[in-house]
Amino acid sequence: xxxxxxxxxxxxxxxxxxxxxxxxxxxxxxxxxxxxxxxxxxxxxxxxxxxxxxxxxxxxxxxxxxxxxxxxxxxxxxxxxxxxxxxxxxxxxxxxxxxxxxxxxxxxxxxxxxxxxxxxxxxxxxxxxxxxxxxxxxxxxxxxxxxxxxxxxxxxxxxxxxxxxxxxxxxxxxxxxxxxxxxxxxxxxxxxxxxxxxxxxxxxxxxxxxxxxxxxxxxxxxxxxxxxxxxxxxxxxxxxxxxxxxxxxxxxxxxxxxxxxxxxxxxxxxxxxxxxxxxxxxxxxxxxxxxxxxxxxxxxxxxxxxxxxxxxxxxxxxxxxxxxxxxxxxxxxxxxxxxxxxxxxxxxxxxxxxxxxxxxxxxxxxxxxxxxxxxxxxxxxxxxxxxxxxxxxxxxxxxxxxxxxxxxx
Amino acid sequence: xxxxxxxxxxxxxxxxxxxxxxxxxxxxxxxxxxxxxxxxxxxxxxxxxxxxxxxxxxxxxxxxxxxxxxxxxxxxxxxxxxxxxxxxxxxxxxxxxxxxxxxxxxxxxxxxxxxxxxxxxxxxxxxxxxxxxxxxxxxxxxxxxxxxxxxxxxxxxxxxxxxxxxxxxxxxxxxxxxxxxxxxxxxxxxxxxxxxxxxxxxxxxxxxxxxxxxxxxxxxxxxxxxxxxxxxxxxxxxxxxxxxxxxxxxxxxxxxxxxxxxxxxxxxxxxxxxxxxxxxxxxxxxxxxxxxxxxxxxxxxxxxxxxxxxxxxxxxxxxxxxxxxxxxxxxxxxxxxxxxxxxxxxxxxxxxxxxxxxxxxxxxxxxxxxxxxxxxxxxxxxxxxxxxxxxxxxxxxxxxxxxxxxxxx
Numbered sequence: 088x089x090x091x092x093x094x095x096x097x098x099x100x101x102x103x104x105x106x107x108x109x110x111x112x113x114x115x116x117x118x119x120x121x122x123x124x125x126x127x128x129x130x131x132x133x134x135x136x137x138x139x140x141x142x143x144x145x146x147x148x149x150x151x152x153x154x155x156x157x158x159x160x161x162x163x164x165x166x167x168x169x170x171x172x173x174x175x176x177x178x179x180x181x182x183x184x185x186x187x188x189x190x191x192x193x194x195x196x197x198x199x200x201x202x203x204x205x206x207x208x209x210x211x212x213x214x215x216x217x218x219x220x221x222x223x224x225x226x227x228x229x230x231x232x233x234x235x236x237x238x239x240x241x242x243x244x245x246x247x248x249x250x251x252x253x254x255x256x257x258x259x260x261x262x263x264x265x266x267x268x269x270x271x272x273x274x275x276x277x278x279x280x281x282x283x284x285x286x287x288x289x290x291x292x293x294x295x296x297x298x299x300x301x302x303x304x305x306x307x308x309x310x311x312x313x314x315x316x317x318x319x320x321x322x323x324x325x326x327x328x329x330x331x332x333x334x335x336x337x338x339x340x341x342x343x344x345x346x347x348x349x350x351x352x353x354x355x356x357x358x359x360x361x362x363x364x365x366x367x368x369x370x371x372x373x374x375x376x377x378x379x380x381x382x383x384x385x386x387x388x389x390x391x392x393x394x395x396x397x398x399x400x401x402x403x404x405x406x407x408x409x410x411x412x413x414x415x416x417x418x419x420x421x422x423x424x425x426x427x428x429x430x431x432x433x434x435x436x437x438x439x440x441x442x443x444x445x446x447x448x449x450x451x452x453x454x455x456x457x458x459x460x461x462x463x464x465x466x467x468x469x470x471x472x473x474x475x476x477x478x479x480x481x482x483x484x485x486x487x488x489x490x491x492x493x494x495x496x
Numbered sequence: 497x498x499x500x501x502x503x504x505x506x507x508x509x510x511x512x513x514x515x516x517x518x519x520x521x522x523x524x525x526x527x528x529x530x531x532x533x534x535x536x537x538x539x540x541x542x543x544x545x546x547x548x549x550x551x552x553x554x555x556x557x558x559x560x561x562x563x564x565x566x567x568x569x570x571x572x573x574x575x576x577x578x579x580x581x582x583x584x585x586x587x588x589x590x591x592x593x594x595x596x597x598x599x600x601x602x603x604x605x606x607x608x609x610x611x612x613x614x615x616x617x618x619x620x621x622x623x624x625x626x627x628x629x630x631x632x633x634x635x636x637x638x639x640x641x642x643x644x645x646x647x648x649x650x651x652x653x654x655x656x657x658x659x660x661x662x663x664x665x666x667x668x669x670x671x672x673x674x675x676x677x678x679x680x681x682x683x684x685x686x687x688x689x690x691x692x693x694x695x696x697x698x699x700x701x702x703x704x705x706x707x708x709x710x711x712x713x714x715x716x717x718x719x720x721x722x723x724x725x726x727x728x729x730x731x732x733x734x735x736x737x738x739x740x741x742x743x744x745x746x747x748x749x750x751x752x753x754x755x756x757x758x759x760x761x762x763x764x765x766x767x768x769x770x771x772x773x774x775x776x777x778x779x780x781x782x783x784x785x786x787x788x789x790x791x792x793x794x795x796x797x798x799x800x801x802x803x804x805x806x807x808x809x810x811x812x813x814x815x816x817x818x819x820x821x822x823x824x825x826x827x828x829x830x831x832x833x834x835x836x837x838x839x840x841x842x843x844x845x846x847x848x849x850x851x852x853x854x855x856x857x858x859x860x861x862x863x864x865x866x867x868x869x870x871x872x873x874x875x876x877x878x879x880x881x882x883x884x885x886x887x888x889x890x891x892x893x894x895x896x897x898x899x900x901x902x903x904x905x
Contacts, residue, residue, distance in 0.1 A: 112521055114848075115845070115848065153777075154773075157767065157768040158768070158834065161768060161834050161837055161838050161841075162834075162837065164837055164840060164841040164844065165841065166841060166842070166845045181845065183844070209777070209778065209779060210779070211779070212778070212779020212780075213776065213777070213778075213779040213782075215779065216776075216779055216780075216781065216782035216804075217782050219735075219736065219782065219804060220736065220782040220783065220802060222735040222736065223634050223734060223735055223736045223738075224633075225632050323733075324732075324733035324734075324735075325632060325733070326628075326631040326632055326733075327628065327629065327631065327632045329632075358566065359566040359567070359570060364563075367622065367625075368562075368618070368622065369618060369621065369622075370618060370619070370620070370621020370622040370624065370625055371621075371625075372625065373622075373625035373626050373628065373629040374629065393629060395625075395628060425567065425570050425571075428570050428571065428573055429570050431573060432570075432573040432574065432575060433575070435573065435592070436524070436575045436590065436849075436851075439523075439524065439848065439849045440845075440848045440849065442845075
């Protein structure tokens with residue numbers, strides 16, 4: 088699958104890093120701008136600004152109206168979108184290989200938004216609608232609260248969407264200030280994947296972003312003091328009990344970063360894991376899983392359980408017993424091997440398309456500063472030793488779990 | 497993208513049809529069994545049996561336990577799953593090309609389930625949990641009701657999941673009867689996509705399914721008498737108003753089948769459509785769309801609107817005005833062209849992986865009996881004339897709409 092792949096890399100005079108994974112077999116080209124600006128970079132008074140700004144970048148500038156942007160993406164036959172997370176904001180698309188240059192052109196326009204006042208007011212309503220929509224989605228409400236409470240003041244607990252209050256109070260000028268302090272070329276990564284002409288794309292990127300001036304961007308990385316214990320939120324309107332569990336994990340920069348990923352998969356993958364066989368396969372819960380999420384400087388195990396309220400106490404106890412037993416007794420080599428294979432499979436299939444590749448090696452490069460081929464990552468996962476997992480379990484991370492339940496009470 | 501593709505086709509002595517789209521550039525192989533048995537084939541007393549049976553097929557037989565099946569899929573590094581719809585039940589997976597034969601072997605085991613009594617009782621709990629989970633998902637509850645009410649006794653209104661009552665009452669023997677009447681080889685399609693050895697796979701399929709005996713399966717296709725008008729369901733626990741809209745559409749066998757698809761996209765695609773600009777872009781609704789779904793013998797436009805209860809009446813009126821205006825004034829050539837391109841783009845990107853291709857040409861072949869390459873389908877979409885869309889609008893399908901609202905009242 089990796090035959091004939093080539094890694095391309097350059098830093099433009101304005102500080103913008105451009106990377107690419109060229110695949111001569113690909114029939115499409117994916118292009119993405121990854122901005123190292125996300126919810127964790129927000130102060131409370133502008134909570135939600137990264138995500139709101141992502142929306143505003145589709146509103147255009149003096150050259151492109153919002154309708155133009157939408158129309159040109161469609162004319163290019165582009166599969167395109169954007170997302171905002173705690174760590175970053177990503178604008179991306181994929182087209183047939185002959186249109187890569189035009190896609191780069193359009194995505195570059197997105198990163199030069201006018202942030203017009205009237206667009207801002209209109210889009211504010213859209214964001215508020217999006218926030219309102221989550222009120223009917225208990226699992227998302229739960230994780231919004233649990234994430235904030237677990238991180239306990241650390242910026243990784245910041246809400247991506249923001250609140251009704253913060254969005255209502257946000258001004259266009261405050262967004263402009265945020266943009267001017269975060270979208271520096273050296274804080275942005277331009278990523279190409281699939282079939283493209285490196286020299287032509289690089290020359291175009293350099294010419295097109297020549298006016299972008301660079302400046303220094305600092306990301307705060309305070310120490311985390313995560314919460315622990317059990318809390319419960321009651322909403323009589325709900326019919327199910329939803330439970331989130333957080334426990335201390337491993338930061339993304341750790342040389343051990345795949346250890347908690349394999350561990351969480353063995354314990355709590357959505358199929359064929361210990362939690363699956365113990366809770367879901369037995370019909371005790373419709374959904375019970377454990378995963379591991381890592382950010383810059385911090386990581387956490389994140390788990391979820393959905394259950395009938397009458398059985399909630401018993402099933403949550405079983406869930407926690409599964410974690411405790413793993414700490415007490417470890418995992419078998421077979422379980423470890425199986426989890427490794429499942430993760431490798433997911434990586435391999437995600438790598439089938441240029442857009443899938445762009446997301447994988449782009450985010451890894453932005454965080455770690457190194458290029459990782461699919462083969463590299465698969466090899467790293469498959470060679471992660473069980474002993475490292477057992478060592479992590481011996482530190483008993485789940486004894487420090489924070490659990491938040493949301494149900495009808 | 498279609499260079500070097502080859503269509504393979506054979507009918508085995510037992511009546512099983514095997515088709516494939518061979519792609520020498522692919523590094524993976526996708527294999528799927530498509531059974532023409534879905535919710536529409538169920539009588540009310542066994543409502544939900546198709547989907548429950550899909551789960552039971554993963555429970556194994558005298559050769560493979562449930563754990564074996566799960567384990568072997570993982571050992572193969574397979575990306576695999578199954579789904580049940582009104583029209584069919586599909587078991588599928590994808591692996592690197594060297595493992596295609598072993599994947600076929602395992603999927604064939606799935607179609608020879610023992611349906612053990614104890615597995616059946618255990619899995620019944622899993623299904624009931626799945627049904628319970630939907631109680632906290634208002635949009636899914638709404639569509640479950642709206643679909644049933646719109647189809648008004650026609651089997652396309654049958655619930656895929658079934659109800660708590662029907663699943664509780666279902667017996668293992670009734671499921672066996674359903675299996676014995678629906679899983680005839682001539683009612684099943686074996687589909688291959690990507691890189692595979694046709695002769696070897698075909699020989700394996702023939703040898704492995706030699707004991708399957710064929711019989712005739714009849715699918716009922718009664719005339720539909722769809723409902724129209726407006727109904728409202730009240731649930732004081734909700735915070736948003738959710739609205740579903742149905743209107744008469746076009747069956748999948750129609751030579752005009754792409755006309756309503758392009759039409760619905762132009763009016764109500766989730767981005768860049770009339771509904772998008774009129775409702776979502778203006779912050780009046782977090783979600784407003786219109787699509788077209790077609791089954792054997794019948795089709796329908798299906799729409800959705802989510803809105804704050806206080807604005808529900810006004811925004812639903814606007815939604816319906818968008819539909820009425822399209823009927824009154826038609827669409828522009830630009831809108832039509834743009835919708836065509838967006839659909840072609842979606843088809844093209846879905847075709848990037850063997851598994852995506854398997855789903856597309858497999859379901860089309862099962863329904864229409866003809867092979868369609870991506871290029872064929874893209875060409876058919878791009879050559880669908882605006883005049884056909886205008887003709888459909890002149891028949892004023894939305895005047896016969898059925899609208900169901902679910903909200904706090």
